[in-house]
Amino acid sequence: MVATEPRSARTLAASPGTNAPSTGPRKRERRALQPHGLPWILPGLVLSIGVLYFCIGYTAVISTWEWDGLSPTPEFVGGRNYAQMFRDPVFWGAIRNTILFFVITFTVQTALGMLFAVLLHSRVKLGVVYKVIIFIPVVLAPAIMAPVFRQFFSADGLFNGILEFFGLGAITQPWLAQSSTALWVLMAITVWQWTGLTFVLYYAAMGQIDNSIIEAARIDGAGNLRVIWSIIWPGVRGTTVALAMLGAIGALKTFDWPWLVTVAGPNHATEFLGTIIYRQTIPNYDVGYGAAVSVVLLVLALVMAIILQIRGRERAR
């Protein structure tokens, strides 16, 4: 992954039968002659790591305290917050929810984002209208949309109305008021909000793919699906990996929607690590416990990032 093997759009997009410029050992030799790159990445490291790692260290220290966030005399409790967390079924429920949530939302967003990007790169009229509609949810604050969605999915809300209209009255139900369905509603809301992001990035990435390769493939008789599968999909792999990482981190951090729409309920059905951290840190004054969950969140996110990076690299080879 990380630039050990810089790949051009051309090589990435190369499909059988096209001439891609060869990359190989020759290049690696030359790279060794390149100047040292540390100064280039220094500003980023200083800004992000400088500012945020202080916070991470601070959080790690607090996670060993029993502390209300105010008292000048926190009590050192070692690993007790961690032990308490690993015993807590709510924590494990949140982990389960997170995994399910990530798998579903990532898959659906990727599929929809790709589809929209491909369709809108085709000759569709009024493309800009569609783009704006798909994109607007990205800019809307969950705090404001939460009541709108509660109404939308309530027992006598618009969603059930639509179901009835299509003769599906039998399956109408109070979607957010049931442990069995609330999580799915939150997934739908998340997909609604973030498909715009997926779409915009795929759209930009697809613009990078050399049209002549697609033309060449078509001349070779490749159909639409074949072009998507063999040229476009591999051509946007970098974006997909990036989105997968973001999606995983986003799923781990999920907080806004479940907290605002269902208060992580009913009965912890929409509990996430983010909601646990918030509840413990702010309303429950258990800042130490909240910090311990944050540290675990951080570790999980790092592990996820590493797995995705490695897998992304393997598949790129």
Added chain:
Amino acid sequence: MFEVRSLPGRIGLQLLVTLLTIPFLLPLVAMVQGSLAGAGFENYVAVLSVGRIWNFFISSIIISAGVIILVYVVTMFTAFGFSKFRIPGKEVYFWLLLACLTLPEVVLLAPLFATSVSTGLYDTYWAVILPLAALQVPFAVLLVRNFINGIPDELFEAARVDGASSWSGFIHLVIPLTRPIAAAVLIFTLIGAWNNYLLPLVFLQDPAKQTITLLPSYFIGQFSHDQTKVLASAVLTALPEVIAYLCLQRLFERGLSAGAIK
């Protein structure tokens, strides 16, 4: 991308996009309808007549602009470095950077507050701009690095044969070639900065420095919640972002068709 030549096929395509878009549109319609419910346009008048609304707008603009500039500059350097240079332990740095994305904002508040007070940045725009930029950079670097990875090395090598330094490669190749993705970064940074609520709330004390995201709180009390005006504020707050997207969307399409890469 999709090539459909027949007329029925093209109509079918159009229909498909439309159908797929409807679920995205419905909540937006509900939102706009909600913002016009009750007192109708009076809701917007009420929002616009909140005493400090122009102050709010200006603060939001200052903060967003600061964050965008900082993120853009830092990201371009960093992403170029990660993509095209030899750096020992590069992956470690990269993961360290990415890990910054994972801390929830709530956890950041106390340490950031402590830092901003001790450095004297509390109640200045910097107290909001710096952490916001720090939070946006990892994502931006991830995007731009992937994008620069897609720029053929041959271009840089050609430049180097001509005797150009890395610096001029950066200025003459990276900056112009990354315009499309820079437009995307710009939009996401704008959204992140413009929509942020908690940081300005906590780090800016001066009422004149408050941001636009505090607007809805004028209509939400402990025992009251004027949904119609909250939605009207949301519409007004989102407008600049949508407009920015519309403008930049043209830019990054132009950037793409400029086609130095093709």
Added chain:
Amino acid sequence: MNTARAGRRIRIAAGLGAVALTAGLAGCGAQGGGGSEGTADSGTIDWWGWTPDVNVANTYIEAFNEEYPDITVNYKQVPIEDWEAALRPALQTASGPDVFGVQPGSRVDAFKTFAEDLTPLAEEALGEDWKDKVSQIGIDGLTADDKLVAMSVGAVYAGSLWVNQALFDQAGLEHPTTLDEWVQVCEDFRAAGIGCFVQGASQEGFDQDTLQAIAERVEPGAWTEASKGERPWNDPAIVETFEIWQRLFTDGIMQEGAIGYAQYPDANNDFMSGKYAMIMMGSWYTQYAPEAGMIGAIEAAGVADPEPFPLVPIEFPDVTGEGNPAGYFGDADYGLALSTKSDNKAAARTFITWLTTNEDAQQIVANTLNNIPALKGISADWDSITLPFPDQQLTALQEYTETVSQATAARFLHLNQDEQDAILEAAVSLAEGTATPQEAADRMQETVAALGE
């Protein structure tokens, strides 16, 4: 672990803590002290609160400035969800507020090191016998370790239902006074195509109001005793309370999907727009009875051309039929605390004294109808308030205000957040039918007992 090692560990931790804290809180010390007096009748003070609303606060400040024109008060309202997140770091520095709102109950203890003792202020303003002159509920909830952390501005009480009398008249129905009647009334409303009772049951606070109202009918005082830890949560009285709560769901009193609803804005908007005839709300709802408050509220619920309806409080039905009186319970809505780090303490004191003990100020508080004033003997000036349906509303509202302000039982005072979480969990599992009343009560007792360890 042996003590020596434990001691060393604690020192290490304290050291680390000191590093983290000094890195941040350099120069301002984590504890009280600091601040300066300033002058009593001039200067600028910052006041932070999650309540009152900005326009109400501005009314207070305007009136205050008529008497003290040289004190500038900047009010910053922080929505309740973000209140704690914003206040806690701010209190640790001199840049934070001079005056801040405090919720009664478990929070007072946490904030006490950041607030000056206001007992001298109360004594100076009201005399040695100040405790007799203000509502007891305001003192109890805002005192910690004999320190008066904040002065109550006013209180809110719950336990009643509020009804849309127009809908009752339209359907030709009487207010329910027993559980059976309640069930019947709901059935009749539904038959008439009108919603009966609406509640945002996803929120603990309002669930607790309904639960406590039921419990008062089961056995007066039982809920308070359980809250104080004087009787277990799986006491028969609580189990019976849970049973009745569950019946609200199974017998069709609660609207469908109640546990997916929030009281604000969802349930409130539905009630205000005339979709439901009854709602569980407290004394703060009085502010929507007058013409102006009501029209604003209906409009806010998204109804064009709002038509006021007769909003009337009624007793919570006698859901056990045992004839126990309807219970009311309340807390100080908020108190004003003086930050130890304030750099203008004298002016801040002037403001706190004025708003909490001055008769004119408290009269303004009373007239907003949001809070029942802290100072005894002050009540809303009904002559100056225009009710849309005085015949149906005036007596009911006057009696209601009079009755609730006598209440001595607390609403949230004795329950910390963890206990409130446990109550919500019980309430939701009962509503979903995943636990029997006994199971829910046992589990709750278990959770609360574990918290006490």
